[in-house]
Each structure stands twice: as C-alpha cells, then as structure tokens.
Amino acid sequence: xxxxxxxxxxxxxxxxxxxxxxxxxxxxxxxxxxxxxxxxxxxxxxxxxxxxxxxxxxxxxxxxxxxxxxxxxxxxxxxxxxxxxxxxxxxxxxxxxxxxxxxxxxxxxxxxxxxxxxxxxxxxxxxxxxxxxxxxxxxxxxxxxxxxxxxxxxxxxxxxxxxxxxxxxxxxxxxxxxxxxxxxxxxxxxxxxxxxxxxxxxxxxxxxxxxxxxxxxxxxxxxxxxxxxxxxxxxxxxxxxxxxxxxxxxxxxxxxxxxxxxxxxxxxxxxxxxxxxxxxxxxxxxxxxxxxxxxxxxxxxxxxxxxxxxxxxxxxxxxxxxxxxxxxxxxxxxxxxxxxxxxxxxxxx
Numbered sequence: 001x002x003x004x005x006x007x008x009x010x011x012x013x014x015x016x017x018x019x020x021x022x023x024x025x026x027x028x029x030x031x032x033x034x035x036x037x038x039x040x041x042x043x044x045x046x047x048x049x050x051x052x053x054x055x056x057x058x059x060x061x062x063x064x065x066x067x068x069x070x071x072x073x074x075x076x077x078x079x080x081x082x083x084x085x086x087x088x089x090x091x092x093x094x095x096x097x098x099x100x101x102x103x104x105x106x107x108x109x110x111x112x113x114x115x116x117x118x119x120x121x122x123x124x125x126x127x128x129x130x131x132x133x134x135x136x137x138x139x140x141x142x143x144x145x146x147x148x149x150x151x152x153x154x155x156x157x158x159x160x161x162x163x164x165x166x167x168x169x170x171x172x173x174x175x176x177x178x179x180x181x182x183x184x185x186x187x188x189x190x191x192x193x194x195x196x197x198x199x200x201x202x203x204x205x206x207x208x209x210x211x212x213x214x215x216x217x218x219x220x221x222x223x224x225x226x227x228x229x230x231x232x233x234x235x236x237x238x239x240x241x242x243x244x245x246x247x248x249x250x251x252x253x254x255x256x257x258x259x260x261x262x263x264x265x266x267x268x269x270x271x272x273x274x275x276x277x278x279x280x281x282x283x284x285x286x287x288x289x290x291x292x293x294x295x296x297x298x299x300x301x302x303x304x305x306x307x308x309x310x311x312x313x314x315x316x317x318x319x320x321x322x323x324x325x326x327x328x329x330x331x332x333x334x335x336x337x338x339x340x341x342x343x344x345x346x347x348x349x
C-alpha cells in the first residue's frame with residue numbers, strides 16, 4: 001500500500017513540475033517584459049494554501065490539472081503602467097507563447113537526458129544470451145555465451161544483419177548445422193528448428209535462443225540530434241492523433257484526465273522508475289502542443305486574439321475577449337470533471 005502511494009505521489013509531483021515549468025515560462029517572460037504579476041498558481045480549483053511575496057500572491061490549489069499566472073491588466077482595462085493591457089502586442093505575444101515553449105524546452109531536455117544516461121540497444125549479435133529448456137538449441141548442446149560463426153557453412157556476421165540471416169534460415173524449418181566459437185574453440189552442432197504456435201495462432205519455427213544485445217549511451221552531440229528527431233517524430237504523431245480526435249472523433253474512448261494519467265504513470269513507474277523521464281518528455285510535449293490550439297481559455301486562443309490585434313492595429317474589446325476566455329475555461333473545467341468521472345470508473349473502480 002505504501003509502495004503504491006509512493007509511485008502515485010511521484011506521478012503527481014512529475015505532473016506538477018511540468019505545470020510549474022509552463023507557468024514559469026509566462027511568469028519569467030512577462031516580468032522581463034515589465035508586466036506585473038497578481039498571482040502565480042499551481043493547480044486549479046480551491047486554494048489549499050498560499051503566501052505573498054513582493055506583491056505577488058502564490059498559491060497551491062486542489063486539482064493538479066493546470067495552473068495559471070495572472071497578470072495585472074489581464075482581461076480588464078487597467079491604467080497601471082505595468083498592466084498587460086497597455087504592453088505592446090509583441091511583449092504580450094512573447095509572454096503568452098513562453099508557456100508552451102517552456103514545455104517544449106522541458107521535453108527536449110528530458111529526452112536528451114534519456115539518451116545520454118540510459119543505455120539503449122544499439123545492436124544485436126549472434127551470441128547466445130539465453131537458452132530455452134527442451135528446445136533444439138539446448139538439446140543439441142549449445143551453451144550460453146556461444147557465438148555463432150556460420151550456418152550450413154555460410155559465415156554469419158557479428159551484428160544485427162547476421163541475426164536476421166539466422167532468423168530467416170530458422171524460419172525455413174530445415175535442418176541447420178551451426179558453427180560456434182566457445183572459449184577459443186570452434187565447434188559444430190546440427191539441429192532442426194521446432195515448429196511452435198505464435199501468439200496470433202500462426203505457425204513459426206524456433207530453436208530456443210535469445211541473442212545478445214549491445215547497449216550503449218549516446219554522446220551529448222548525438223543525443224542533441226536524436227532528441228530533436230524524437231521531438232519532431234512524436235510531435236507529428238500527436239498532431240495526427242489530435243486531428244483525428246477533432247475531425248473524426250477517433251480515439252475519444254482512450255482519453256484520460258489527471259486521475260487517469262496519474263494512475264497509468266504510477267503503474268508504469270513501478271516497473272522502472274527511470275520511465276519518469278520518458279513520461280516527462282511525452283506529457284510536457286503534449287501539454288505544449290495542446291496549449292497552442294486556438295480554443296478559448298488556452299494560450300493558443302490568446303495568441304490568436306493578439307494576431308488579430310496586430311493585423312487590425314487595435315485590440316478586440318477586453319470585455320469581449322475576457323468573456324470568450326471565461327466561457328472556454330468553464331468548458332475546459334467541465335471536460336476535466338467529465339474525464340475525472342471517467343477516470344474513476346475506469347482506473348479506480
């Protein structure tokens with residue numbers, strides 16, 4: 001029970017850090033642009049506790065489903081010199097954009113750390129790492145540590161290509177003579193692959209071995225390049241999922257709110273705590289993309305209003321823009337409530 005609670009707390013903390021980073025983007029850039037801050041909040045809903053420092057209210061709220069950084073003159077006409085409504089369009093645009101951009105930065109840092117710190121499988125070799133009981137390889141006399149040099153007299157390269165060559169030969173089902181190196185000796189073992197049933201019900205041939213892998217971490221320059229590739233690949237995938245959800249309503253049944261996210265992440269962290277970096281990457285990237293959608297109440301909507309203002313050379317009336325954002329916020333909170341009920345029914349009950 002205590003172990004389960006620990007992983008749940010780690011998942012909540014991870015989600016909280018991602019939200020804080022997003023709001024800090026708004027906070028830092030806004031203050032750098034001379035815009036005053038009224039309140040900086042982590043979470044939504046009822047306030048759990050808070051404090052005041054340098055005329056800014058800080059608060060922690062009950063629901064870890066978002067957060068906000070409220071600026072002076074945001075959604076209101078305020079004559080104060082540090083009010084957001086009186087700042088140039090470009091300063092307001094950068095301030096709003098900074099939140100999603102910080103999520104992209106956090107996602108990139110997380111995936112780079114994964115590549116430089118966690119060994120990845122970089123190659124597979126025809127060295128026997130495991131043997132299955134009562135399967136042809138063990139019955140023929142092969143041992144863990146044997147390196148396969150040739151099959152039926154044909155040399156096998158010591159890399160993934162050699163393993164692929166072996167697997168293709170095994171799938172023919174024909175008898176094979178394997179030449180292996182064992183402690184400096186070259187030995188030969190004839191064997192016949194066994195026919196087994198795969199999970200999908202089809203027939204396949206196996207000899208009962210697990211081939212060895214070569215693990216390595218990326219250098220920092222390699223990780224920086226590979227991290228950028230991962231960002232692009234996953235962003236494309238997420239945008240495609242989002243497009244299908246919005247226009248075709250595909251995948252709606254798989255949607256989850258904060259409770260479901262915490263439940264899934266905490267469950268996965270039990271198997272490997274290092275996955276916290278992978279989930280930080282995925283969730284932060286997803287949050288950055290989602291916030292750029294021009295839906296009322298999200299950063300994307302505020303950016304759209306600022307672009308309209310830049311084109312028109314005059315702002316949309318503050319009360320009208322504020323009403324749009326307020327309606328969007330109500331809708332988002334309603335969606336969060338629906339997802340919370342769905343999560344409870346799916347992951348808790």
